[in-house]
Amino acid sequence: MSLSPQRRLEIIDALRRGTVPRTSLDAFAVGLDRFEQALDEELRKAAGGGGVFKAVRGEYGCGKTFFVRWLADRARKRGFATSEVQVSETETPLHRLETVYRRLMERLSTADTLQGALRNIVDGWFFTLEEDVLAEGQVDADDQAALVKRTSELLEQRLAKVTATAPMFSAALRGYREALAEGDQASADGILAWLSGQPNVAAAAKKVAGVKGDIDHFGALSFLQGVLLVLRDSGHPGLLLVLDEVETIQRVRSDVRDKSLNALRQLMDEVDGGRFPGLYLVVTGTPAFFEGPQGVQRLEPLAQRLYVDFQTEERFDNPRAVQIRLPGFSIERLTLVGRRVREIYESHASDAGRIRERCNDDCIRQLADAVTGRLGGKVGVAPRIFLKKLVGDVLDRIDQFADFDPA
Template structure:
């Protein structure tokens, strides 16, 4: 199987993440299996958003079905098109959904672009202000020798570009003007303070806010206007859109009923405003389990929200509409698990001196055996397997073949799934008992005695 071109450094980053049992933050095109049916519709969404439209997509799947992988793969595709992306993990204590000011802050904290893989908010602000300066100089080249007039001209352009935001939240433009003044004057304390305030951070120094003529901290209503401002800044800085992933929204089901209702109403409000066209360039993606979308403790508690997300899943999954507002992931079967194992094996082996040995001893037949041992007696129901399978494949098999000349996994390796691994990532659906289980992947057969003990491990790749 051929592996798409990728640098050695990127290959090692991908392999290192999988060795830890986590989803890589990039390079997911190297691993994507079974997502082809969604690509056309997602591409249409991104095209529409890039042209000033908007999109909302709910991703539905059980634990282990691949929701995290799917959304990060979508974000990576968006980055390749020049978008920015942000991922927000919903939780009752850290990021409650009904506190939209917290959601906005998490967006700015996790903001990334193709050129800045983390903490991109400040660089986006700087890029935007540089673009305004270029536009001002294009209109009047003489401004280059007059810093005061250039700053004034940038302020005029700033007001024009943010007119829609300024009408409801003038403080956003005021803070940006103050930030520009601070960076121009070399006042790091002022610039840092106002950048933090624009990012929704609390406890910004009063001196910085006073210098910009602003007061207080960001609240629920201001956050939505700030999101509108962020989209405008991104667009003028050369990023046609923003993908925002609200991950693990199903955690709402475990919250107190009053908090849950507030969160669901906030989500409905946000979707209403998106549909009204208030956020051009926004692609909102939310993930959840079927119980969240269909059960009494989730979306169904708020009929208007349930109606917005309603999608018919009574037909064969092969005929699901990828353009629908809600799509479902059916997870891996044994065949797709082997396919992703082949991709990882090829990615691992590429460019190594030990490549022939790796390909020979971890051949396709062995990958079939290992997949069978990990999944146990589940047949084609592979709800547990992808992350655990890849972690075992790399750490227990491929690394050893690479390091030890005489290591043969068929002879020298016996698969073991520990109790800790069964509950890794908090995904175990039910108690599977205590103690370690083991299965063998060797000699062309896979005894599945203990792999069956891992049946209830949910690893959300």
């Protein structure tokens, strides 16, 4: 695939730091084509108003984060909004759904806004509402007061189902719209922050919208319903939400662990029950989380919902199953990834010929062997280290120093 200099720089910079790029992962994805058809079917299901739940399992270093970002990239290309939430014991405990909601909103992304996209989404939604109001032919485009009034009425109609369980969601949106119309940017910003689940919002801003307190555990799910409705109305077919590293709940106290597992079961049931049309929920974890005594197996109803028989050969795994496993890296696959990264690097290098000559296929294979050898042959934990060394220790030096030869 053709990459712009900016995209190429983002990929190379991320690999140089040892992190996973957030976009254009198709450029060097290897071994994921087996999942494409099933995942695209599920994205279409979500886009059609359905709900999808997917569990992704794999050992540390097998590429779970890469996989979900690759999937998110595909979703954004189809118009979805996406959000990736890292579950942790302290910052984002899974049983505190209000915190999960806040992180979701902080990391909300679209194709043109890679983080903090709520404002653009909400503004786009109000623009759509205004267009619908003007299309009715009952309000003059120059009558700002009448336009705001009718837009607020239409807002209430569109959010009627959500308002029944979370009246403050529509109240906050209405307050945000009115604050903007009156030029009160500070209040508008505060209301949007409150709508995002942020704590410690100024009382003055909340008073403008007629809301009180903060979003709680139960309100978070109702607000998520509202967000999905706004997304769909503003041209986004759905939301792909990733809960990454859920295995961290194995390290918390047993009572907190049980609450977290129950929250996961609740989310899964709500998705299956149709409460969140357009939501594609993905969770990632290690095999120990799905099969061990401190993970999913502690809650029998959840274990039954997530059960998949992985006793057959890996090549016969069903990509449509509720739980899928990622294959580990082989030396051959690692080398192929390295070759693709080299192609990305040389596409905008100062001397592409020198890059290709001195970092040839044999050089990449030798580096892969050396890295996995130092790690005791554990290819699964090698990809990030390998790619970091390939970019930082080999490609960068060849590019900058004419007499450097890694051989």
